[in-house]
Amino acid sequence: NKDFLQQTFNELAANRPRNSNAPQFSYGTSGFRMESSKLDIPLFATSLITVLRSFYCSEFIGIMITASHNPPQDNGFKTIEPHGEMLPHDWEPHVTAIANAVYEGEYLNFEKLFLLIADDLLKGVALEKSDLKIILGRDTRDSSIKFSTFLNNFFNKLTFLNKKRVNIIDYSIVTTPQLHFIVRKHTLNAENTKMDLPKEYFDAFFKPFITLLAQVNIQSFKKLVIDCANGVGALQLEQLLPLYEENSPSLKLELINTNYQDCSRLNVECGADFVKTNQHLPSGISHESTIKSDVLFCSLDGDADRIIFYCLSKDKEFCLLDGDRMATLIGEFFIEKLPKELLSLIKLGIVQTAYANGNSTSFITNDLNLDVKCAKTGVKNLHHDAVENFDVGIYFEANGHGTVVFNDKFINALSSYNLKQFELFISLVNQAVGDAITDLFIVVAILLLLQLDPKDWFKKYDDLPNKLIKCVVPNRAAFETYDFERKLSKPVGLQEKINYIVAETDNSDGKNRCFVRASGTEDVVRIYCEASTDTRVQTILAKVLDAIRKATDI
Ligand code: G16
Numbered sequence: 445n446k447d448f449l450q451q452t453f454n455e456l457a458a459n460r461p462r463n464s465n466a467p468q469f470s471y472g473t474s475g476f477r478m479e480s481s482k483l484d485i486p487l488f489a490t491s492l493i494t495v496l497r498s499f500y501c502s503e504f505i506g507i508m509i510t511a512s513h514n515p516p517q518d519n520g521f522k523t524i525e526p527h528g529e530m531l532p533h534d535w536e537p538h539v540t541a542i543a544n545a546v547y548e549g550e551y552l553n554f555e556k557l558f559l560l561i562a563d564d565l566l567k568g569v570a571l572e573k574s575d576l577k578i579i580l581g582r583d584t585r586d587s588s589i590k591f592s593t594f595l596n597n598f599f600n601k602l603t604f605l606n607k608k609r610v611n612i613i614d615y616s617i618v619t620t621p622q623l624h625f626i627v628r629k630h631t632l633n634a635e636n637t638k639m640d641l642p643k644e645y646f647d648a649f650f651k652p653f654i655t656l657l658a659q660v661n662i663q664s665f666k667k668l669v670i671d672c673a674n675g676v677g678a679l680q681l682e683q684l685l686p687l688y689e690e691n692s693p694s695l696k697l698e699l700i701n702t703n704y705q706d707c708s709r710l711n712v713e714c715g716a717d718f719v720k721t722n723q724h725l726p727s728g729i730s731h732e733s734t735i736k737s738d739v740l741f742c743s744l745d746g747d748a749d750r751i752i753f754y755c756l757s758k759d760k761e762f763c764l765l766d767g768d769r770m771a772t773l774i775g776e777f778f779i780e781k782l783p784k785e786l787l788s789l790i791k792l793g794i795v796q797t798a799y800a801n802g803n804s805t806s807f808i809t810n811d812l813n814l815d816v817k818c819a820k821t822g823v824k825n826l827h828h829d830a831v832e833n834f835d836v837g838i839y840f841e842a843n844g845h846g847t848v849v850f851n852d853k854f855i856n857a858l859s860s861y862n863l864k865q866f867e868l869f870i871s872l873v874n875q876a877v878g879d880a881i882t883d884l885f886i887v888v889a890i891l892l893l894l895q896l897d898p899k900d901w902f903k904k905y906d907d908l909p910n911k912l913i914k915c916v917v918p919n920r921a922a923f924e925t926y927d928f929e930r931k932l933s934k935p936v937g938l939q940e941k942i943n944y945i946v947a948e949t950d951n952s953d954g955k956n957r958c959f960v961r962a963s964g965t966e967d968v969v970r971i972y973c974e975a976s977t978d979t980r981v982q983t984i985l986a987k988v989l990d991a992i993r994k995a996t997d998i
Contacts, residue, residue, distance in 0.1 A: 453554045456484040462547045469543035471536045473822040473964025475522030477511050480587035489543035490521040499574045506627040508620050509591045510583035510747040513717035516710045519587045528628035528876030530824040575609040581623035583676050583747045584704040613638045619676050619748035621879030628876050652871045653885040657693050660892040666738040667696040671726045673715030677748035678702035700728040716745040716752040716844045740898045744880040750844040751880035755898040763902040767840035768804035774838050775812050777890045790854050795826045795839035798930045807905040818928045823878050845878040910974035911981050917996045920962035929961045941991040949983050958984050
């Protein structure tokens with residue numbers, strides 16, 4: 445297959461500059477992600493690492509084509525492991541290296557590089573016995589169809605040339621968490637043929653949700669308005685709604701921003717990222733909804749892997765119920781519903797990132813008395829830390845991306861108590877990955893089981909005023925961090941300036957906090973700041989922005 449691979453790579457790389465101006469690709473926070481016209485080489489690199497990974501694991505490997513919260517013109521790819529996790533950290537540099545093959549004379553050094561990597565990674569793997577097993581999924585973006593067609597053609601051609609058995613299962617348009625779920629299901633069930641994904645997914649999570657709803661008295665709120673970001677979440681929830689209504693629950697569901705057919709509207713003025721960053725309602729919320737006080741709102745993002753809740757106070761003020769609030773709510777629910785004796789046997793804790801509001805971290809430590817860990821941005825990092833540190837690990841990024849993971853020790857301990865409703869509750873959790881739809885079920889179930897009004901959920905603690913902004917810089921790779929991304933080691937001298945700005949702005953209560961890091965999904969650096977007043981936040985941000993501009997000569 446060597447010639448075929450080299451030829452494909454050369455074709456895709458035909459326009460790649462031969463000098464140091466060639467773009468540098470990086471398999472970042474969530475795989476490759478950028479403006480879709482630049483993605484040909486990253487797509488090829490992703491398909492090759494998937495081939496190697498499938499041979500290595502001798503199992504199905506998934507590829508999801510999505511740029512999630514990014515604007516409609518972007519796209520991206522990430523691979524999914526047999527049990528639903530992300531690509532292992534130590535394989536990331538290899539896929540990055542393949543994408544960054546450079547010219548040696550007339551030819552790209554791709555072939556040499558790829559063979560070296562393949563030899564190294566597949567040492568000791570009995571290749572003659574392994575078949576290629578790949579599962580594909582995509583979001584609703586226009587460019588996703590083109591990439592999906594390339595992958596299908598490419599893998600099929602590989603079969604033909606290599607006389608290997610290739611099993612490609614294409615699930616077409618799915619949410620990212622659904623693809624994680626189905627890859628895991630194929631592996632666990634040793635299933636080699638296409639499954640009925642909507643049925644499997646809804647049987648696993650939706651049926652227990654309906655059963656739970658039938659057991660509770662719906663009082664704390666009467667309606668849930670779901671902003672679908674004009675993405676794939678709309679398509680999936682529209683299939684679910686009639687089934688939901690068949691059971692005539694007294695909690696009404698209303699879907700808004702459901703135009704997934706028009707990709708130009710994806711994530712525009714709506715969706716989880718928009719609501720969290722701007723801290724206000726998305727477009728499409730009806731006046732009628734906002735005047736009623738018993739309405740809870742939520743927003744999914746473009747591929748339905750994150751969710752943000754919000755409600756309006758009696759004075760119609762916007763109350764954001766973000767990932768920090770979901771983590772604390774779930775923590776509180778476990779503490780309240782599990783017997784003390786059981787809690788004393790297990791390690792229950794929460795994983796956050798540097799973006800977590802300082803007051804949420806204090807609430808976890810001081811009010812919930814739970815252990816809290818900080819991880820680098822990226823659910824893969826939080827997932828890892830939750831599994832490594834806790835028997836029940838609750839992990840959420842402030843942006844609404846997260847889930848809960850349990851180990852066998854917890855499940856065994858739980859089984860010795862007769863807690864049927866709690867067992868039903870934990871079956872709502874998609875442990876493979878953060879999932880907006882199952883997180884929706886979890887949060888609604890907890891609010892109803894605790895009879896907690898969303899406004900009272902909001903009053904559990906006060907967020908410190910905060911703001912997250914973006915800044916376009918000439919080269920975001922020049923920004924390097926340490927201490928879980930809370931400090932910059934490069935550009936040299938910038939961290940000292942940020943420290944000075946944070947200290948010189950009125951900081952009598954020591955609450956000022958500001959950090960800068962390069963995004964792994966957008967071509968920007970992100971600046972986060974929190975303090976006791978909005979004025980302090982604005983002052984710090986303006987000065988830090990200025991310091992970044994000077995440090996990068998914009
Ligand atoms: C992805 C990751 C998240 C991360 C977000 C922003 O979300 O899965 O873990 O928080 O990007 O990352 P960054 O700040 O590096 O751009 P999504 O929903 O876009 O897949």
